[in-house]
Amino acid sequence: MAAQPPLTELPLFPLATVLYPGAPLQLRIFEPRYLDMVRECARADAPFGVCLILQGHEVGASALPAAVGTLARITDFSHGADGLLGIVAEGGTRFRVAHTHVRSDGLVRGEVALWPAEPVLQVPVEFFLLQTILERLIETMAPHWRHAPRSAYDDASWLGFRLAELLPLHDDERQRMLELIDPVSRLAELRDILPRFQKG
Template structure:
């Protein structure tokens, strides 16, 4: 168990993912200054609905660079996701602090898939989806080995689905989750393409015939 300061946001950050933040609220300016001074991480727990508060899982974040500090104390910082954590208890009030914290545990997270065929299949499906959407120029570069976290934000997941992926702790299960999603997405896009083709045919002269038919 560990205690970390927390910065709740309506984003899902994955391990290894870069994240640029503009810090303007006094409590988070204090949080960032403390973390930089003490060279420690903070946590971004996921908020999908403000009425429901923070979700169970989030990601610890390391500060890489203070890019700019403004006269009013606001900051631009480069950060990167480290590890997925599970919140055991939120500590809303900390003496002499404006920000909150949480007691967290770090579930064991298996990053290697052990199944290169599945990883390659998922990447091929992403490529096919981008081609169907005419977005090939934005196609992500394949890395060896590919990790699910590297493409999770690029395949049209909803915020809820991104959070579900965050709460899966084996790479092979994450890849399988993405494979099923991509399969569904591809089917939807293909159907939309058929609809577009039918719409484009409206108003055109057509050669229509059923051939010989016994009436």
């Protein structure tokens, strides 16, 4: 019987979005519970967890988070003209939530099992069209990826996560792309979804 991975406790930030490994995340923080969370994470140089909201809302009462999420590590801070704190974070390791509890201030904390990184696999020839599609999406929608090395497009995991990040998928599809553990299977599912976005 395989040993269970050790559990790590961390604050969870349920959002109406899915964060993928390597993806940037920009947030404006104004609720006291999340301002405290950002302070704690910055002080300890520790990540927080981002999970898609399954029930509830980003603001107000605690929302129900999806069971699989992604670590987010803060890389930059700013203050807007409206006085709100802005942060930039980057997606890291995926995790599965084992247990959650809600603090008195409404912040959800979870015990999570971290997932191993996906293997680096060469993009199979039948998915080369996806590389071209991603190049076009980046040119029009994601200038922050314009300087990605050519070798990144040959990595099935990177290609799949970037397509899932930029294509107009439904939330349940985005979450499924996060939860798949085989990067080539992710490319296959994305390829099968693509005809939906083609103009008639």
